[in-house]
Amino acid sequence: MTSFRPLVVILFATAGLTAAIAQEAPQVTRGELMEEIGKSTQVLGKMVKGEQAYEAETAVEALTTIIDDIGEFTALFPEGSETGHETRALPAIWEKKSEFEQHAQDLQDAAMKAREVAPAGKEAFAPAFQEMGKVCGACHEDFRAKKS
Ligand code: HEC
Numbered sequence: 001m002t003s004f005r006p007l008v009v010i011l012f013a014t015a016g017l018t019a020a021i022a023q024e025a026p027q028v029t030r031g032e033l034m035e036e037i038g039k040s041t042q043v044l045g046k047m048v049k050g051e052q053a054y055e056a057e058t059a060v061e062a063l064t065t066i067i068d069d070i071g072e073f074t075a076l077f078p079e080g081s082e083t084g085h086e087t088r089a090l091p092a093i094w095e096k097k098s099e100f101e102q103h104a105q106d107l108q109d110a111a112m113k114a115r116e117v118a119p120a121g122k123e124a125f126a127p128a129f130q131e132m133g134k135v136c137g138a139c140h141e142d143f144r145a146k147k148s
Contacts, residue, residue: 027085030076033069040065041136044114047122048129054122063115067108074104088145096142103139110135 040062046052047059077093093100114128 025085026076026078026081027087027089030073030089031085031087033073033076037066037069041133044129045133048126054125056119056121056125059118059125060115063111063118066111067115070104070107070111074101088147090143090145093143100139100143103135103143107132107135107139 043052043062044059047054077089079094081087082089082091082094110128110132114125114132117124117128
């Protein structure tokens with residue numbers, strides 16, 4: 001039996017290496033995506049409120065970030081990622097998956113609409129931005145835990 005030992009050692013070493021080069025935890029990645037969505041939304045909000053000059057190009061860029069990020073978001077809730085890394089994901093995400101995914105789709109649609117009207121100026125953009133904001137709240141209401 002002793003002759004098998006080196007093989008076992010090699011297998012363990014390989015497993016360790018795989019873990020080291022594995023991607024960061026989905027809980028972390030999805031938090032980062034939402035963080036970025038939040039920052040982009042803040043920029044848009046400042047422009048709508050007049051705290052920052054309205055620039056169509058900046059709006060389009062921020063909305064493109066939101067569209068890309070929400071496109072990746074719902075794939076980051078595999079079984080086993082319900083807890084850990086201070087996630088605020090609620091069990092409802094796994095219990096009502098299609099409803100959750102619909103909210104993500106709604107955000108994508110709302111952000112695309114806002115991106116379409118952004119070049120027409122702030123007057124046209126503001127109502128589309130308000131509509132998009134409602135989608136954030138609707139999903140958080142049922143699927144994100146309140147801050148502890
Ligand atoms: C499809 C549902 C959904 C939509 C739509 C959504 N969110 Fe979230 N959001 C979540 C969930 C779930 C979390 C918690 C993720 C976690 O902790 O694992 C979260 C977390 C966040 C966070 C905290 C990030 C952190 O570090 O924990 C911010 C900020 C945020 N969302 C902003 C927004 C904004 C702004 C919008 C709209 C433009 C939006 N979200 C739309 C589900 C959604």
